[in-house]
Amino acid sequence: xxxxxxxxxxxxxxxAAGGAQAADSHTHHLQCNYNSDYDVQIKPDxxxxxxxxxxxGDVFIHDGQLRVDGRxxxxxxxxAARLREYEQHVRELxxxxxxxxxxxxxxGYSALTTVVAxxxxxxxxxxxxxxxxxxxxxxxxxxxxxxxxxxxxxxxxDGEAFGDNMQRxxxxxxxxxxxxxxxxxxxxxxxxxxxxxxxxxxxDATIDKAVDAPANKLAQRAEAxxxxxxxxxxxxxxxxFRLSDGGRLQLLTTDMDGSNKASxxxxx
Numbered sequence: 001x002x003x004x005x006x007x008x009x010x011x012x013x014x015x016a017a018g019g020a021q022a023a024d025s026h027t028h029h030l031q032c033n034y035n036s037d038y039d040v041q042i043k044p045d046x047x048x049x050x051x052x053x054x055x056x057g058d059v060f061i062h063d064g065q066l067r068v069d070g071r072x073x074x075x076x077x078x079x080a081a082r083l084r085e086y087e088q089h090v091r092e093l094x095x096x097x098x099x100x101x102x103x104x105x106x107x108g109y110s111a112l113t114t115v116v117a118x119x120x121x122x123x124x125x126x127x128x129x130x131x132x133x134x135x136x137x138x139x140x141x142x143x144x145x146x147x148x149x150x151x152x153x154x155x156x157x158d159g160e161a162f163g164d165n166m167q168r169x170x171x172x173x174x175x176x177x178x179x180x181x182x183x184x185x186x187x188x189x190x191x192x193x194x195x196x197x198x199x200x201x202x203x204d205a206t207i208d209k210a211v212d213a214p215a216n217k218l219a220q221r222a223e224a225x226x227x228x229x230x231x232x233x234x235x236x237x238x239x240x241f242r243l244s245d246g247g248r249l250q251l252l253t254t255d256m257d258g259s260n261k262a263s264x265x266x267x268x
Contacts, residue, residue: 034229036252042151061087075241082235098148100222109137111211
């Protein structure tokens, strides 16, 4: 949930601009990985957790009260307090995730724009590509605003739609920019070769200044959300009520080194 929904934009944008190594340097900070089988919708009157498969399929939390699959579930005063705290954490997390995702998109498209503006040699083609980047940048932001920005997170949403959009953009840019660069490199014209060298040197300096530092700060902001997810996990483990089948309510799961720790929530 955290790793995929927030960081995809940063990884793809930086990979396009500075290669896989640059992307890796901005993702190694993120050590927490939380997931949920539920779609999460923040509403004025509570928070809805829904899924198409599994039991329960519908959980609603508000002001210490709990409904499971449409039926009220009695809880103790202590669990009511935990439910209120759980709700508050979720209400704070989704807007924070939306802001980070937006900034990640901005950084990614800033990197791509820098590549085009610096390396594209043909003026008309450069103008076309820059306009296409602006359009796709706007689309990506609207996608975030229409989901996380509206308090909605869909289970399994790992940024695939945005990733496909970015990959198409990168493929287009690579074809056009590479053509210009190769042409200049093979021209044998010392003036063109000197100009190409100057552009590539300028690209390295610009990326370092305009992309690397913001991406590192964004990664730190993303990692700072980890404790809040940890609080949700802690509250979840402390719930004393049980579902109709005797199991615990498990809205959030954690993965570490590829292995799911859901068994930690199992009734002992």
